[in-house]
Amino acid sequence: MRKDPKPYWLKRWLNHINRWYVNRFVRPHCDYLGRDPLIMHPRHIEIHGANIHIGDFIHMIGASDRKLRLTTWGGKQGQGTINIGHYCLLSPGCQITAHQKIEIGDNCMLAADVYIADSDWHGIYNRLRPFRCTATITLHNNVWVGHGAKILKGVTIGENAIIAAGAIVTKDVKANTIVAGNPARVIKSINPNRKMLKRELLFQDPEHYLNNMDLLDQYLLSENTFLNWCRSQIAPSTND
Numbered sequence: 001m002r003k004d005p006k007p008y009w010l011k012r013w014l015n016h017i018n019r020w021y022v023n024r025f026v027r028p029h030c031d032y033l034g035r036d037p038l039i040m041h042p043r044h045i046e047i048h049g050a051n052i053h054i055g056d057f058i059h060m061i062g063a064s065d066r067k068l069r070l071t072t073w074g075g076k077q078g079q080g081t082i083n084i085g086h087y088c089l090l091s092p093g094c095q096i097t098a099h100q101k102i103e104i105g106d107n108c109m110l111a112a113d114v115y116i117a118d119s120d121w122h123g124i125y126n127r128l129r130p131f132r133c134t135a136t137i138t139l140h141n142n143v144w145v146g147h148g149a150k151i152l153k154g155v156t157i158g159e160n161a162i163i164a165a166g167a168i169v170t171k172d173v174k175a176n177t178i179v180a181g182n183p184a185r186v187i188k189s190i191n192p193n194r195k196m197l198k199r200e201l202l203f204q205d206p207e208h209y210l211n212n213m214d215l216l217d218q219y220l221l222s223e224n225t226f227l228n229w230c231r232s233q234i235a236p237s238t239n240d
Contacts, residue, residue, distance in 0.1 A: 002239075002240060003240070004221060005224055005229045005232040005240055006224060006229050007224040008217055010226065012217070022037060022039045022042050025042070026047065030053065030054055031051055031053050032054065033058070034054060034055045034056035036210075037057070037059075038059045038060075039059075040060070041062040042062060044062030046070070048069070048071045048072070049071055049079070050079050051072050051080065052081075053081075053082070053084065055085045055087070055088065056086045057086060057087050057199075057200075057202075060089075060090045063093070065092075067092075068093065068094050069097075070082055071095075071096070071097045071098070072097075072099070073097070073119075074099075075130070077134070080097075080101065081098060081101045081102070082096055082098050082104075083102070083103050085104055085108065087198070087202075088106070088107065088110075089108070091113075091114070092112050092113075093113035094110050094112070094115075094116075095115050097117045097119075098117075100134045100135065100136050101136040101137075102116060102137045103136070104143075105140045105143065106141045107200055108139055108141070108142065108144070108145070110145045111149075113148045114149050114150075114151075115149075116150075117137075117152065118137045118154075119132070120132055120133040120153060137153065137155050137156075138157070139151075139157045140156075141159050142196070143159070143161050143162075144161075144162045144163070145163040146163055146165035147165040147166070149164070149165060149166060149168070149169065150167070150168050150169065151163070152170050155169050155171065156173075158172075158174045159176070160176045162190070164178065166182070167182065168184060169184045170183045171183070176190040176191075
């Protein structure tokens with residue numbers, strides 16, 4: 001589709017159903033899910049295990065071909081933990097898997113197909129025993145992880161750092177740096193003295209933000225009709 005053919009009232013009704021679904025089927029799988037989660041296509045988001053905490057104003061996006069998965073595993077050493085801060089963005093295909101602990105700070109953005117795991121899962125010589133070589137992963141505030149990047153066990157990523165698309169991160173990344181490659185290496189520094197706009201700015205007045213989004217929908221969808229939407233679902237044209 002070139003544009004959203006739904007009439008405004010239908011999109012608003014579907015949004016209510018979506019919020020009901022999140023509160024009924026997603027929230028109970030979390031130990032904590034904060035205020036006003038914006039979760040798109042929640043049927044394609046899978047949450048498994050205990051000790052999963054997600055902060056306020058999370059933005060999570062699932063897709064039928066790229067499910068977003070948060071998983072913690074338990075074992076003799078205890079139960080894994082995933083803590084995700086406020087104002088974060090998790091894109092389709094993200095996989096975050098913890099046997100020990102994964103900490104993600106506020107304002108972090110994870111692009112599509114990002115993989116974060118705090119364990120090698122099996123040893124080099126003993127491949128029968130799971131959960132070998134496990135170490136905590138920490139992403140400090142305002143980290144941006146690019147498409148398809150992988151962050152492996154024991155890594156700490158400093159504030160404001162950027163992980164380029166496809167990078168494989170096996171060692172710590174300092175704050176205010178950009179890394180790329182396999183294994184990831186520093187390619188550029190970020191000026192910490194420049195003003196940086198973060199996702200939290202969107203939610204300084206959350207009611208105003210949500211109202212503006214609703215007004216935008218009203219404007220963009222005002223001329224759409226239900227009959228035209230039905231036709232677009234069974235006989236789309238180049239105007240759709």
